Amino acid sequence: MKKILIIEDNxxxxxxxxxxxxxxxxxxxxxxxxxxxxxxxxxxxxxVILLDLMMPGVNGFEFLQKIKAIEGVNIPVIVCSNxxxxxxxxxxxxxxxxxxxxxVDYVGRQLVDKVNYLVEEFNKKKENTEEVA
Amino acid sequence: xxxxxxxxxxxxxxxIGVVVAVVGILVLAGIVFARSTNSITSRSFFFFAFVTxxxxxxxxxxxxxxxxxxxxxxxxxxxxxTIWHAYSFFQLAFVFPYENKVLPAWHRYVLLPLAFFTxxxxxxxxxxxxxxxxISVNEVINxxxxxxxxxxxxxTFSFFVAGLLVLxxxxxxxxxxxxxxxxxxxxGMSLTAGLLLLFSFILPIGFKNFNFVPYGALFIFPxxxxxxxxxxxxxxxxxxxxxxxxFTFFLCTVSLIELILAESVEQVLLRVAVFFLTLxxxxxxxxxxxxxxxxxxxxxxxxxxxxxxxxxxxTVMRGYxxxxxxxxxxxxxxxxxxxxxxxxxxxxxxxxLLSQYLDKSKIELxxxxxxxxxxDLARTVNDVLSTFQINAEQKGIxxxxxxxxxxxxMVFADQSKIKEVLTNVxxxxxxxxxxxxxxxxxxxxKDLVIVKVSDTGIGIKQDTIPHLFKEFSRADLKRVNILxxxxxxxLAKKFIEAHKGRIWVESEGEGKGTxxxxxxxxxxxxx
Numbered sequence: 001m002k003k004i005l006i007i008e009d010n011x012x013x014x015x016x017x018x019x020x021x022x023x024x025x026x027x028x029x030x031x032x033x034x035x036x037x038x039x040x041x042x043x044x045x046x047x048v049i050l051l052d053l054m055m056p057g058v059n060g061f062e063f064l065q066k067i068k069a070i071e072g073v074n075i076p077v078i079v080c081s082n083x084x085x086x087x088x089x090x091x092x093x094x095x096x097x098x099x100x101x102x103x104v105d106y107v108g109r110q111l112v113d114k115v116n117y118l119v120e121e122f123n124k125k126k127e128n129t130e131e132v133a
Numbered sequence: 134x135x136x137x138x139x140x141x142x143x144x145x146x147x148x149i150g151v152v153v154a155v156v157g158i159l160v161l162a163g164i165v166f167a168r169s170t171n172s173i174t175s176r177s178f179f180f181f182a183f184v185t186x187x188x189x190x191x192x193x194x195x196x197x198x199x200x201x202x203x204x205x206x207x208x209x210x211x212x213x214x215t216i217w218h219a220y221s222f223f224q225l226a227f228v229f230p231y232e233n234k235v236l237p238a239w240h241r242y243v244l245l246p247l248a249f250f251t252x253x254x255x256x257x258x259x260x261x262x263x264x265x266x267x268i269s270v271n272e273v274i275n276x277x278x279x280x281x282x283x284x285x286x287x288x289t290f291s292f293f294v295a296g297l298l299v300l301x302x303x304x305x306x307x308x309x310x311x312x313x314x315x316x317x318x319x320x321g322m323s324l325t326a327g328l329l330l331l332f333s334f335i336l337p338i339g340f341k342n343f344n345f346v347p348y349g350a351l352f353i354f355p356x357x358x359x360x361x362x363x364x365x366x367x368x369x370x371x372x373x374x375x376x377x378x379x380f381t382f383f384l385c386t387v388s389l390i391e392l393i394l395a396e397s398v399e400q401v402l403l404r405v406a407v408f409f410l411t412l413x414x415x416x417x418x419x420x421x422x423x424x425x426x427x428x429x430x431x432x433x434x435x436x437x438x439x440x441x442x443x444x445x446x447x448t449v450m451r452g453y454x455x456x457x458x459x460x461x462x463x464x465x466x467x468x469x470x471x472x473x474x475x476x477x478x479x480x481x482x483x484x485x486l487l488s489q490y491l492d493k494s495k496i497e498l499x500x501x502x503x504x505x506x507x508x509d510l511a512r513t514v515n516d517v518l519s520t521f522q523i524n525a526e527q528k529g530i531x532x533x534x535x536x537x538x539x540x541x542x543m544v545f546a547d548q549s550k551i552k553e554v555l556t557n558v559x560x561x562x563x564x565x566x567x568x569x570x571x572x573x574x575x576x577x578x579k580d581l582v583i584v585k586v587s588d589t590g591i592g593i594k595q596d597t598i599p600h601l602f603k604e605f606s607r608a609d610l611k612r613v614n615i616l617x618x619x620x621x622x623x624l625a626k627k628f629i630e631a632h633k634g635r636i637w638v639e640s641e642g643e644g645k646g647t648x649x650x651x652x653x654x655x656x657x658x659x660x
Contacts, residue, residue, distance in 0.1 A: 083437070085437055
């Protein structure tokens with residue numbers, strides 16, 4: 001079964017996301033901030049991480065930096081935030097995000113479909129890199 | 134007598150060089166420092182500029198004394214400043230382009246004392262014993278060197294080379310805009326360092342060739358030009374508006390040259406007053422420009438923050454409404470379904486309005502950015518059309534497309550912005566067409582790709598057409614009950630024009646439908 005780690009401080013959005021992904025057969029783990037999310041990776045070993053950027057404590061950017069620093073971790077991190085500044089988007093991509101989505105653009109099924117598509121793309125790319133290596 | 138040669142022989146190019154370089158670096162340092170005093174890069178640049186100014190002046194006075202004692206003093210002072218110039222160059226390279234970078238312990242306990250120690254040696258005859266022989270004004274002096282000159286040379290040379298190597302490493306460490314900043318800085322600094330090393334260092338010290346020493350100040354120009362260009366181009370040190378700075382620089386240079394050319398004490402006094410007045414007013418002008426720029430930046434930050442804060446509850450609202458619509462919380466009646474759809478549509482309208490106002494504010498502040506790439510415009514049109522299909526069906530309008538999918542309609546543009554324009558135009562066509570049809574076509578014509586959106590709707594009066602793309606303009610508010618920001622077409626025009634395209638509208642009048650045309654240049658890349 002696919003597993004998604006959702007790092008989002010808004011409880012309502014956690015609830016909505018949990019509902020949408022569970023409906024698609026995902027096991028959903030939710031965390032309120034970057035630190036708790038980071039600590040959960042080793043234990044939960046998710047297939048994909050959905051990450052908010054603006055959070056108390058360790059924010060999304062710091063989370064990306066932390067995950068980048070660990071060797072051997074190759075989980076797609078999809079940033080889903082309501083920040084639309086190009087600078088911020090570029091920064092998230094530079095820090096290793098697989099994609100950046102504008103939260104308000106995706107509801108319910110749309111978000112799940114998009115995440116599934118991005119994970120598929122990520123895995124294809126990963127396989128190609130492994131083949132080349 | 135040849136008049137032109139006499140005029141040119143009277144002009145002191147070395148002096149003008151010093152004046153322009155000093156004023157240039159002074160204004161540049163003023164701009165950088167006035168804008169950001171907390172950043173380590175700004176402080177280091179200021180320090181570098183400060184030493185550069187004194188270095189330029191000392192270089193000029195180096196050959197202005199005929200008394201050997203004074204000449205020796207000038208030479209010692211100049212080499213003293215050369216060492217600190219190299220040190221400040223290294224420090225700037227080391228911290229660039231970061232706002233906060235702590236100088237390591239070895240910098241404080243090894244490099245700084247080394248610069249102090251070496252430059253202090255100039256006070257004793259260890260580096261220069263004396264200036265021998267009689268020399269006349271405007272001739273480069275010939276000093277008697279001692280063993281210490283090697284130490285001074287090695288230290289200065291090492292600081293310069295290390296600075297360049299640090300910058301070069303940073304070129305490989307950085308990405309995107311930051312990399313462009315470092316590249317420009319590296320180019321300017323390496324040119325200056327190269328010229329200085331060759332003409333003011335290797336030739337005079339190694340080969341006793343002093344011919345180029347008087348032009349020392351000119352060698353600072355690459356740093357000035359490349360830094361100014363970087364400020365203009367990539368907002369180096371977060372400064373965008375450099376024109377006030379350039380204006381000040383120009384006025385100050387002219388007034389300083391006038392001061393130098395003064396012929397009487399009265400003229401000197403008057404021109405000193407004029408120079409300082411120009412400098413003070415100029416710096417005030419630069420400062421005011423920054424304050425406006427800062428206020429604009431804050432305004433933009435507030436807009437971004439507000440947009441983010443409003444989007445979050447909207448996302449929640451849409452999320453729960455979708456959950457209910459999908460029947461995830463139990464069966465719902467058609468009436469409730471209808472109401473939920475209205476909630477969603479209104480939510481979408483608010484999201485669009487928010488994005489439009491954010492874009493408008495960015496356009497006004499000159500902060501809008503376009504992320505351009507090659508894409509097939511016909512495909513984008515198809516994507517946008519698919520989002521309107523249900524809406525059109527519900528309204529009983531036929532939404533058709535005439536897009537030749539075999540042919541490619543490639544454009545080099547910001548896809549998201551073009552999508553916004555298409556969405557806006559098609560949405561308008563549907564809104565202003567109570568019944569009938571909306572047709573969208575895409576075609577290639579010469580080097581252009583043209584999208585045509587035609588409807589059988591209410592049409593537009595001829596006298597309304599010229600005002601349609603202005604802010605807060607609406608075709609006819611009284612005739613249809615339509616929610617809108619009134620800036621959709623205004624933004625569409627701005628976006629399309631930013632891509633060197635054109636958007637226009639044709640209508641034969643009321644009740645006779647409307648045709649919107651969006652024209653973009655075809656991508657030059659071969660596909």
